[in-house]
Amino acid sequence: MMALIVAEVAKVRTTRLWIGLLVGVVALGALGAIATLAIAGSPDGLEAGITPIETVENVRDFVATGSVAGLFALVLGAVATTTEQRHHTLGGTFLATPTRWPVVVAKVVGSAAAGFLFGVVGALVPLIAVAGDFALEGEIVPFGSTVVVAVLAVAAGSAFAGAIAAAAGAALRSQLIAILGVLGWALVIESLVGAILPGTVRWFPFSGLTNALSQPGGDLLSAPAAGLMMAVYLGVAVALGIAVTLSRDVD
């Protein structure tokens, strides 16, 4: 299994897509962080609910905005599995590993690893931005273990996004449908359903569970319960991906 995971990570690493997506994580994260810092505490910012960053808890919540990395991890995960269909490389993959389920698991693990990296970078971007902002004022940014936990929580949420997208991609033939499907779910469907039925948000994979890790409180599940639900979602997605992969003829 380790050899398969190494091979799947190499497949991601040897194309340029992950670099482009990582640049996107940094660019979008930096843009959001600079914009937030620019208006934090100002009348416009206060009107929008953006309070000044003064405490460790404020920094922790600011770091959690790095969860935007999960969107890029979704794309990477979906591409990791569907690109084999697109470029007709799945035959070669299954000639090397004819027992197919370990391939799906390795792709999920590899995508989770890439998602974790995206999440760490995504969380570090606002942290570095706010640290720089404090440094410009000659001050040191408030820092504590909760900030470290928030970085790890963002990374875990992003890893989950990469993994579940890879599993979903294994069940689909079309790369475009896989990408639009996972992004549409995270950005559109969860928002729409959440607006109509607010009580359901806590059970949603992205707006509910991943946020429960990085921004605990409110109506969200506790972190352990959210982690358990994420494992259930992932298990179902992986089982579906494996079932479809086993039943499908390869071109």
Place this chain on the structure above:
Amino acid sequence: MSARRTDEPAIEVAGLTKRFGSITAVDGLSFGVERGRVTGFLGPNGSGKTTTMRVVLGLAAPTEGTATVMGRPYAALDRPLARVGALLESTGFHPGRTGRQHLRIAATAGGLQKERVDEVLDQVAMRDYADRRVKGYSSGMRQRLGLAAALLGDPELLVLDEPGNGLDPAGVAWLRGFLRAFADAGRTVFVSSHLLAEMAQTVDRLVVIDRGSLVREGPVQAITSAVASDVMVRSPDADRLRVALEAEGATVSVGEDPGSLTAAGVAIERVGELAAAAGVVLHLLQSREASLEEAFLRLTGRDGAGSAPGAPEMPPPPEPPA
């Protein structure tokens, strides 16, 4: 683990049927591929060759029947790349990776030594292009990379689907020699190709299929001589001999030279007996073995028999399987 019989076929296909919806791509096909031989797999476009190979390699599930490699389903082989090397027409490469990256990833996934990557790149003369992205490769270079991937595990069996596609003449000549040497070393090759002249020079045995069913299986020479050999005759009394031959059921064509005939569907010995019985003097009695191409066309009913005289017509392509 029980010991495997060495006389066991390298590939054994038994009662194989593969349907795609209402279309039957392979229909009750059975044949074996002997070890230590080059076996050619012939059939018209859409006859089920690639589908059969995909089932043999575990990439497609049979609707009925079985296909085994070294006595087992492909999926049950331990370290399959070290047992079987395969090149399928439909297999591709990610255009953004280099040739070397493709091979390294395959070696990692297949549990093979990384040193094999450079060895197979040398074998297919691709070392100089190994660090270019595949999107810059010509079709011949892609084919060589596919062959390198097939050879990566130093396998005992090669399954190759149209390996000569895209290769230049030097590449085709290299491939011919390589496959011959591979089999002469006691290993096995199962190869499909449309290059019948190349096949005739390379293969020991043939499996010929049409519309998903077996047409003929056996040594090349046995098939060409049994299926498509003609008897050439020259006689000062050719008309009488022609009548005798046609009465025997032979198909007789009159040659351009005076008194020359070509008879198909009758053994040379019988021609001699018929001439003697009719009191016909013969100036020439010679058998002409048909080429593999002629045998193939006759076996698959695509030899133009029954078509109108004049310019030959291209037969319509068969319906694709899916």
